Amino acid sequence: MEPILEIKNLRKNFDSFSLKDINLSLERGYIMGFIGPNGAGKSTTIKLIMNLIKRDSGEIKIFGKDNIKNEIEVKNKIGFVLDENHYYDEVTVTQMKNIVAPFYKEWDEKVFDKYIKDFELPVDKKIKELSKGMKMKFSLAIALSHNASLLIMDEPTSGLDPVIRSELLDILTELIQDENKGIFFSTHITSDLDKIADYITFINDGEIVLSDTKDSLLENYGLLKGPKSLMDSIDKKDIVGVKENQYGLETLVRNKNKVMRLFNGKAVMEKPTLDDIMVYYTRRNEHA
Template structure:
């Protein structure tokens, strides 16, 4: 379908943090989960994509266009959802919509009204009196109402109750029925991505740890559990981090076949979650030790 977002050798340095040669691509018709612990570089990357801050080096192409040289054109085709409220609190839902809609050349009042009805948005209620979930629904309705092709979601489900989170995830998935659209979904709630993501990009300490399809990621990795006497003095090469206690060990491996070949039925081999993968990689990187 073609690349809708392409980031090449992207770098940005601050006094105490740096993004280092970031590379990944997102094609049309897919959802990419963007994960990493707090302070890993997720927000900086999103600000660079949205041209809210200037890069030091590298390239960001959206719809095949340079994001700095084509800022207005690109933003007209992006639906952006923040995790926090950035609306005027004193305005009503209708008044805020009337302020925003003229900025989009392809604003569709019919689509907005349809989502407003589905989300049960109170048109005459001030923004400050909306619940967090209702504010997020309003933000999403705005993002969905101007025929955007790329949706950039920055922690859209953070702090929401499970019912509303599930409802929003259903909306995200329904968007992808149009194979020209894509979603870039930054979140620390990896269980949401377990449900809907096609690709996972994991960033830590300003560097991309991995970027691949979710299915491949979960198929390649496995959780290994066994007794302490099964471990050698050194951490096995195919283990990514290791947790030990008086009863045994638990580790993450990126080579399930090799683990089964080496240990056979003497260990438990389980399918990991995205949270398992993120935690093991992060702790290995942070502690630089074989076990923890």
């Protein structure tokens, strides 16, 4: 079966920033975390997927179909959640639902009512009176009530308290039990992804730095700690970045098993977090 989301050589040029021929692919049944520092191109990529901005070149296929040629069909099957509220402040939860619902072919009022109850959303309150967490839950309720196969979320957890964040992650975990669905989820809070992501795609300065399963990423990379003299024996290609402190060096390396064999236990190899990987890659680029 074709990937649920596939991006090939996607390019978009702005005056001060370019998305440079990026590639990624997400299979059905999986959650992909899309990480990168602020301004790396996460939102630009997501807006291109949603055809909110126009691509300069490249290809975006959703369920194997071009996202622009089959725009209506594709968008019927996408649930979309944004970092900020884009609903009208001036209307109530029910009125806003009534504006949006008629556009979806497979809108399911029962499912929506269920989420409204589960999320304890006040239907008669105006959108502007909802808290940030409530607004996100409302967006999520809309995104999940029209039988979407692909959930696309742009920084859904930013600015939310840990309780609501954890609730959201639980919902996503439950959702992905359906093997026909896929979730593409951008964030700079990487601890969210430690819990739920199957794949990690890391973007920096408009380029995809890496895209792999989370497990192989965490197995392949290691955080090497030891004295400065150790550094010289490592193949330069295996070094992602180096941080110096008073005890010696901390180095993020690729092919950690190969590197480890060089030292015969004279150095300590720790498991990096996604944050470590993101920080070392970003710093390296800054120093280059």
